[in-house]
Amino acid sequence: MPVRLDHQIVPLVYHGSSRVDALRNDIFALRLPDLINYSTGELRFNTRSELCTAFHISPDAEIMLTGVNQDTRIEPWWGLAEQRIAIIRALVELGIKLVTVPNFSLVLDHPRHDDMHAMKRIGLVFSEFLNSGMPCALHPNGRTEQDFERWRRFIASRDEVQVLAYEFTTGPARKARTTFHLEQLAKLADGAGRDLDIIIYGKPDVIPILRKSFRKVVYIETTSFMKSVKRQKATRENNAELGWTSAPTEIGEEIDPIFAHNLYERELYLKAKYYGGLEALSKAA
Structure with a gap:
């Protein structure tokens, strides 16, 4: 499923409060959990008009969903089990341009098999989105070189992986770890055997480095809305x-x-x- 990313900067809208009229821009990002009622396992909105009205954004703007969030808000996505497919198909009906896979965490002070489980879930959810007709960016979370070697093989063997997503707000944003993550992402791009794009969230100073390895670097911009x-x-x-x-x-x-x-x-x-x-x-x- 070809994915075309036309914008370098995509502003994130957190909510529709404190405003009267719709914000206008060519594209907006919303947070995936904000669209879901986890209690019922359904989308909160039946139509695109309802969605745009709730967030006070222009109905003709493109919409991208980011799966980057706190664990307490993305773990319930996995808990939806078979309901996930119906939700994804509903998102397709809403005309969502692209979604980034929830960034299930790899945690330092947990047993190592928890990391393997998180990586497996990322891959499975990625396939669910694509198989349901939703363009999707893979979020290759990893802690070790071996984690990223597994992702390298995964990406190289699957042409459907066209866009990666990564966050530089928690572990990867730490000065002592940023270089490691940038190096591993460069290896993923180099080992893919084709051009890849990447969507990033967090500190923007990694953009020039990532541009050396990726065809396009898209930045989720969070400051404009909150300010x-x-x-x-x-x-x-x-x-x-x-x-x-x-x-x-x-x-x-x-x-x-x-x-x-x-x-x-x-x-x-x-x-x-x-x-x-x-x-x-x-x-x-």
Whole structure:
């Protein structure tokens, strides 16, 4: 199932609260668990219109789902058992562009066989999404070189793996471990025998390194939305770094203008610093 990623920066929307009108952008990311009622094993929304209304996003925007979340919010996905397939098919009906596999954790202070179980679940859930018609990014969580060697063989032997996903917010974000994870991801890309794309979540300073190995690096951007909800507006400092100033609104006033401004500035900053050169940022100032 071919997957085409047209955007480098995808803003994450956490919820539809504190707003009146729909946010507008070409694409948004939502969190997979936010769409599911784990008590009933069903989607919370029957139509795309209901989904877009709930999150106050433009109905004509593309929607990507991220499976990156805390264990307490992604473990229930596995607990849904056979209900997962019906949910995935419902997501297809909603026109979701792509989902990243839940990042089931590999934990340092657990028995090693727990890690094997987490890796197996990642592979199984990946296949469930694809077999149900949902484009999917594989999240190859690993702790050791042998973990990633297993993933290398898995990816190399399966042409359906076109996009990887990875988070740099917990273990991989630690300074002592970031280099290891970047090296292992580079080996996965090199060993695939074909071009791969990657979707990342967390610290953006890994983007230039990943761009050396992957055809496209897509960044899930989380700052613009939260700053806008908190009524903070991006300001340019020294023609390069971004600062944030208070931008209070009247009761009932939409935050669309603040969000549009913040997203524009964040995209410009991220693309200039991590995808291109700071010269572009200075020219836009």
